[in-house]
Amino acid sequence: MEKQGLLYEGKAKRIYATDEAEVVWVEYKDSATAYNGEKKATISGKGRLNNEITSLLFDYLKSAGVESHFIEKLSSTEQLVKRVTIIPLEVVVRNIAAGSFSKRTGVEEGKLLKQPIVEFYYKNDDLGDPLLTLDHVLELELATEETVNDLKERAVYINTLLREYFLEREVKLVDFKLEFGMTAEGTIMLADEISPDTCRLWDSNTNEKLDKDVFRRDIGNLTEAYEQILARLGGSESCIK
Amino acid sequence: MEKQGLLYEGKAKRIYATDEAEVVWVEYKDSATAYNGEKKATISGKGRLNNEITSLLFDYLKSAGVESHFIEKLSSTEQLVKRVTIIPLEVVVRNIAAGSFSKRTGVEEGKLLKQPIVEFYYKNDDLGDPLLTLDHVLELELATEETVNDLKERAVYINTLLREYFLEREVKLVDFKLEFGMTAEGTIMLADEISPDTCRLWDSNTNEKLDKDVFRRDIGNLTEAYEQILARLGGSESCIK
Numbered sequence: 329m330e331k332q333g334l335l336y337e338g339k340a341k342r343i344y345a346t347d348e349a350e351v352v353w354v355e356y357k358d359s360a361t362a363y364n365g366e367k368k369a370t371i372s373g374k375g376r377l378n379n380e381i382t383s384l385l386f387d388y389l390k391s392a393g394v395e396s397h398f399i400e401k402l403s404s405t406e407q408l409v410k411r412v413t414i415i416p417l418e419v420v421v422r423n424i425a426a427g428s429f430s431k432r433t434g435v436e437e438g439k440l441l442k443q444p445i446v447e448f449y450y451k452n453d454d455l456g457d458p459l460l461t462l463d464h465v466l467e468l469e470l471a472t473e474e475t476v477n478d479l480k481e482r483a484v485y486i487n488t489l490l491r492e493y494f495l496e497r498e499v500k501l502v503d504f505k506l507e508f509g510m511t512a513e514g515t516i517m518l519a520d521e522i523s524p525d526t527c528r529l530w531d532s533n534t535n536e537k538l539d540k541d542v543f544r545r546d547i548g549n550l551t552e553a554y555e556q557i558l559a560r561l562g563g564s565e566s567c568i569k
Numbered sequence: 570m571e572k573q574g575l576l577y578e579g580k581a582k583r584i585y586a587t588d589e590a591e592v593v594w595v596e597y598k599d600s601a602t603a604y605n606g607e608k609k610a611t612i613s614g615k616g617r618l619n620n621e622i623t624s625l626l627f628d629y630l631k632s633a634g635v636e637s638h639f640i641e642k643l644s645s646t647e648q649l650v651k652r653v654t655i656i657p658l659e660v661v662v663r664n665i666a667a668g669s670f671s672k673r674t675g676v677e678e679g680k681l682l683k684q685p686i687v688e689f690y691y692k693n694d695d696l697g698d699p700l701l702t703l704d705h706v707l708e709l710e711l712a713t714e715e716t717v718n719d720l721k722e723r724a725v726y727i728n729t730l731l732r733e734y735f736l737e738r739e740v741k742l743v744d745f746k747l748e749f750g751m752t753a754e755g756t757i758m759l760a761d762e763i764s765p766d767t768c769r770l771w772d773s774n775t776n777e778k779l780d781k782d783v784f785r786r787d788i789g790n791l792t793e794a795y796e797q798i799l800a801r802l803g804g805s806e807s808c809i810k
């Protein structure tokens with residue numbers, strides 16, 4: 329596979345074309361951003377950690393029957409994935425109240441929710457990624473009702489899988505964000521990344537935060553937290569450090 | 570009926586007990602507030618206008634079979650209503666994009682929506698009346714799923730009735746907010762008010778705003794706008810001025 333021109337540079341990754349039309353080359357960057365890009369930093373090692381963790385999690389999901397864009401890890405910071413058109417919805421699943429959910433509803437951070445909650449946010453930096461209802465999604469023609477229901481079902485199943493997987497490793501999966509995309513043939517699949525950048529992960533004994541909140545809230549060392557997660561997932565923590 | 574002690578003073582109305590346990594006495598105030606109370610003013614005549622308009626609209630809805638808390642108008646600024654426990658949800662119906670919907674979704678103000686959209690906001694000043702999804706409502710135990718669906722159905726029907734009623738009077742019903750409550754016997758009914766404070770109303774020929782946006786955005790004379798609405802509804806505009 330040959331890496332070709334840069335297609336898109338986001339806040340956390342660069343996407344390159346390859347010599348195969350349906351495959352793109354993803355490079356995880358060392359940049360950390362929060363609050364819609366208002367807070368920024370370069371954190372050496374972060375790209376490697378997110379690439380390693382995402383690769384492990386997509387491999388695990390595949391073994392449990394969940395199709396994703398992930399093809400293979402190429403290096404410590406790179407992976408090959410199927411090219412998709414991203415559906416501009418951030419699908420958030422919550423098990424425990426935290427972050428914007430707590431701010432919105434007044435429910436104290438840390439409260440176990442009665443059942444997992446799935447939310448849809450408009451992936452639109454200009455609008456600040458607002459929460460949408462089904463009616464909003466339909467009005468904006470971001471997806472059909474059928475697709476929204478399908479994404480919700482997939483998200484709930486992925487949550488069931490990941491929640492157990494993390495808990496066996498003494499990590500509480502508090503909440504996380506998924507992105508889905510459509511291939512040129514029209515197949516919808518899980519895409520983007522699943523990493524401590526896109527999940528809230530708390531140590532199941534101490535509730536210590538092992539995710540991007542460490543950076544958002546300046547409460548510790550981000551790479552140490554992410555290394556913890558990688559280690560608990562059985563990843564190769566120090567091989568390229 | 571005898572007016573007794575003040576039960577509650579809100580931003581727009583005072584609610585008094587009466588000698589009948591199931592009836593309260595509502596007094597419409599001359600105060601205008603916007604942006605969750607950040608912007609305030611006293612506008613002489615506003616209480617009368619909202620009381621007259623709400624009374625006319627609840628009478629009309631009653632004639633079309635929609636039960637509400639409204640019993641009778643007592644004076645130019647007062648009415649008797651059935652006492653209810655308000656369900657802490659602001660039920661918003663939208664026909665045309667405007668206000669927070671346009672801000673949230675990026676849809677230009679004035680665009681006709683493909684179908685009416687019903688939204689639920691948490692009636693909670695401390696939290697700034699946030700938008701909620703069904704899952705949020707259930708988690709917060711503000712209402713059951715059955716009640717949410719019932720409120721949605723009622724809101725859509727009320728919209729159908731009011732939209733036609735206003736259009737016959739050369740007014741576009743852009744959007745509006747409803748509150749529902751439960752009587753001591755457990756009957757859910759429409760409550761609160763329906764007035765230019767709680768509706769967006771545009772002249773159907775010129776799109777001139779004839780509602781609280783005149784105050785929110787400082788673009789004209791509020792009492793003149795509200796008088797316009799009262800006049801078009803056939804109300805007694807100048808009898809007590």
Ligand SMILES: Nc1ncnc2c1ncn2[C@@H]1O[C@H](COP(=O)(O)OP(=O)(O)O)[C@@H](O)[C@H]1O
Binds near residue numbers: 340412414
């Ligand atoms: N398989 C894929 N094909 C095409 N684009 C993808 C794929 N997976 C993720 N993307 C997109 O790549 C972009 C870069 O990722 P990222 O740096 O996280 O961007 P952002 O700043 O939008 O979060 C994002 O728009 C993401 O949705």
Ligand SMILES: Nc1ncnc2c1ncn2[C@@H]1O[C@H](COP(=O)(O)OP(=O)(O)O)[C@@H](O)[C@H]1O
Binds near residue numbers: 584653761
């Ligand atoms: N029939 C009713 N019985 C009891 N309370 C009511 C009834 N109708 C409306 N209310 C409530 O009366 C209060 C006063 O109204 P308002 O001044 O508009 O208050 P707010 O500042 O909350 O908008 C509100 O909390 C409203 O929900």
Ligand SMILES: [Mg+2]
Binds near residue numbers: 338339340
């Ligand atoms: Mg991203």
Ligand SMILES: [Mg+2]
Binds near residue numbers: 580581
């Ligand atoms: Mg009110």
